[in-house]
Amino acid sequence: QEIKDKDPCFMELENEHENKEGIKLKDSLVDDIPILAFPSISTSDFQFDHGKASDVIVESVIEFLNKVDNVRLVLVDISHKSHMLSLVKEKAEKKNIDPNKFSTLVGDITRLCTEGKLCCRVIANAANWRLKPGGGGVNAAIFKAAGEDLEMATKERADTLSPGTSVAIPLPSTSPLYRREGVTHVIHVLGPNMNPQRPNCLKNDYVKGCKVLRDAYASLFENFASITR
Numbered sequence: 001q002e003i004k005d006k007d008p009c010f011m012e013l014e015n016e017h018e019n020k021e022g023i024k025l026k027d028s029l030v031d032d033i034p035i036l037a038f039p040s041i042s043t044s045d046f047q048f049d050h051g052k053a054s055d056v057i058v059e060s061v062i063e064f065l066n067k068v069d070n071v072r073l074v075l076v077d078i079s080h081k082s083h084m085l086s087l088v089k090e091k092a093e094k095k096n097i098d099p100n101k102f103s104t105l106v107g108d109i110t111r112l113c114t115e116g117k118l119c120c121r122v123i124a125n126a127a128n129w130r131l132k133p134g135g136g137g138v139n140a141a142i143f144k145a146a147g148e149d150l151e152m153a154t155k156e157r158a159d160t161l162s163p164g165t166s167v168a169i170p171l172p173s174t175s176p177l178y179r180r181e182g183v184t185h186v187i188h189v190l191g192p193n194m195n196p197q198r199p200n201c202l203k204n205d206y207v208k209g210c211k212v213l214r215d216a217y218a219s220l221f222e223n224f225a226s227i228t229r
């Protein structure tokens with residue numbers, strides 16, 4: 001809703017048309033410039049501090065938008081009462097980030113287009129180090145929505161991920177996530193973990209944690225930029 005309110009590109013057209021891949025999309029929601037929709041990495045199951053994570057997101061977004069033009073970044077959270085979205089929104093406004101280039105959105109990242117919120121080709125996943133489906137959170141949702149195609153395509157590219165890195169996976173056109181939502185790439189990102197019940201716990205070391213989270217976003221945005229080039 002925030003995006004629709006602020007973005008002149010989102011005219012309320014109800015016409016549908018088919019894009020190059022034959023996917024029916026509402027005209028109003030087709031991405032004229034490349035859009036990355038991404039969840040807040042590490043701030044739920046991995047228990048990273050929200051205040052520190054929101055600082056890292058805003059700084060990383062500013063750094064990226066200073067280098068790359070004609071792209072749009074959208075931070076998505078499924079929860080209507082998302083603490084992370086409120087923090088990031090407030091900090092982004094204070095830093096005068098152009099809302100056409102960066103905004104927040106409430107929604108299920110696996111259903112943004114069909115729910116009429118946003119159609120974008122590239123989405124990010126808050127992954128686990130083994131790049132396995134399941135486990136809850138956004139990882140379980142994305143693997144479920146994309147089906148076995150994503151599992152197989154992921155295995156072809158990588159076995160594991162180290163904290164602070166990401167890997168871009170082209171989604172086969174047979175994947176339900178591609179067919180239904182028009183998503184062509186999923187970028188798996190592994191953030192820092194502060195949950196003692198998960199591997200590689202940083203035990204509240206936020207000096208290291210913030211560095212790893214900054215590296216994770218830098219890697220995600222760089223992978224997104226390479227896809228769009």
Ligand code: AR6
Binds near residue numbers: 109141
């Ligand atoms: N759409 C949009 N945002 C979502 C969705 C969704 N469908 N589901 C969750 N979120 P988390 P982490 C938000 O826990 O903290 C997994 O089990 C959620 O509200 O998914 O990096 C992996 O396998 C939060 O803002 O990721 C890893 O083991 C954000 O997504 C571990 O959790 C990230 O929450 C990673 O933990």
